[in-house]
Amino acid sequence: MPLWQIIPSLLTISFVVTTLLGFHQANALVRIVYRVSAIWMGVLSFTFFASVVCWFIYVPLTLLDLRADPRLIVVVVFGLAFFACVCGLVNAAWIRVTRITVKLPNLQEAWRGRSAALVTDLHLGNVRDHPFTRRVVARLQRLQPDVVFISGDMFDGTKADLDWLVAPWSKLSVPRGTYFVTGNHEEFTNRNKFLDAIGKTGIRVLNNEKVEVDGLQIVGVHDGEAGEPQTLRAVLQSTQLDDRRPSILVAHQPSNLAIAAEAGISLQLSGHTHGGQIWPWSWVAALVHGRFNYGLNRLGALQVFTSSGVGTWGMPMRLGTKAEIVLLRFEAAEEEER
Structure with a gap:
């Protein structure tokens, strides 16, 4: 399995593990892994809904026999999702x-x-x-x-x-x-x-x-x-x-x-x-x-x-x-x- 497929799964599991470990242990490793995996959970939330939006755009266009480049849809919608993640991080700190x-x-x-x-x-x-x-x-x-x-x-x-x-x-x-x-x-x-x-x-x-x-x-x-x-x-x-x-x-x-x-x-x-x-x-x-x-x-x-x-x-x-x-x-x- 390619590394790019393994990392998202590891980060998701890491969020659950460090959340539970955090009630019993306090050290730099737990804090770092938790912070990274917590950010990933935000990315996962936005990209999940981005994938749903892609289908809501692509399917109607296909049914109407309108030409649609799926790659362009994915780039635009997922680009907006990642932009929302950055805005979310900045907004939370403000x-x-x-x-x-x-x-x-x-x-x-x-x-x-x-x-x-x-x-x-x-x-x-x-x-x-x-x-x-x-x-x-x-x-x-x-x-x-x-x-x-x-x-x-x-x-x-x-x-x-x-x-x-x-x-x-x-x-x-x-x-x-x-x-x-x-x-x-x-x-x-x-x-x-x-x-x-x-x-x-x-x-x-x-x-x-x-x-x-x-x-x-x-x-x-x-x-x-x-x-x-x-x-x-x-x-x-x-x-x-x-x-x-x-x-x-x-x-x-x-x-x-x-x-x-x-x-x-x-x-x-x-x-x-x-x-x-x-x-x-x-x-x-x-x-x-x-x-x-x-x-x-x-x-x-x-x-x-x-x-x-x-x-x-x-x-x-x-x-x-x-x-x-x-x-x-x-x-x-x-x-x-x-």
Whole structure:
């Protein structure tokens, strides 16, 4: 069998093997092979759909008895597919800032005009590591938000030097604190090791609890509990929310939203979906999560903002989505009625 036929198969198998090995071993070889094979998986995705497009072009032209050079079709379509791969790699590495204004009912004067940064889905591990964290923190320092919320998947869940991966966070100074809850990737194994590493940086871990900052109620629920409807309801009830003041729920996934709405939460901040990360999986994500796949949406009085995240999972590419830090500016809902 020619080498060009063997390499693609080896890379595909390598992605699966290094994904599994990554939970047990942390070394340069695993990281390098994982990164190369993860890029290959992105190439495989685009070239698979390119081959489908080639047939959709060639077959109708043949049935209509129109002359078509199959080689030209393949060169053009696969050329576009490889161009999309390059664009996807560049786009995933390009961190942008999404600015949005959120109007909250009964917002205290102290919070009017203040800003909060939402950072989610860094997926630190075999692809994104210490330098990536440093870039994210540097961007936050330039934005100077009043508070930072990290809604899970700080880590990819693989074995790594966790303290080194998150060390740059210790240099971030935010007036009203930085708050974290776990995502599903921190829940793959015992989450305590991840929480310990994050806690060493000075980030406040919200362990299914409420804190109050200048009158604003901030509730954080870990993904393991937020994914269970009865547990989430019990946690929110235990916080004894004051419905006369606004509240923010930090939870990784935009799920069980009816329970958050029932509890009187004003705003939920989530990630997880990546917006689908690359086309056409963005369509799949939209089917699964509906309108809560990305952006600011409502369920009754509850507002939900879902970020596409700043990192990537698996293939380090984005197409049709963006790597983002979200900067929310708070205003009082009453201002809209005047």
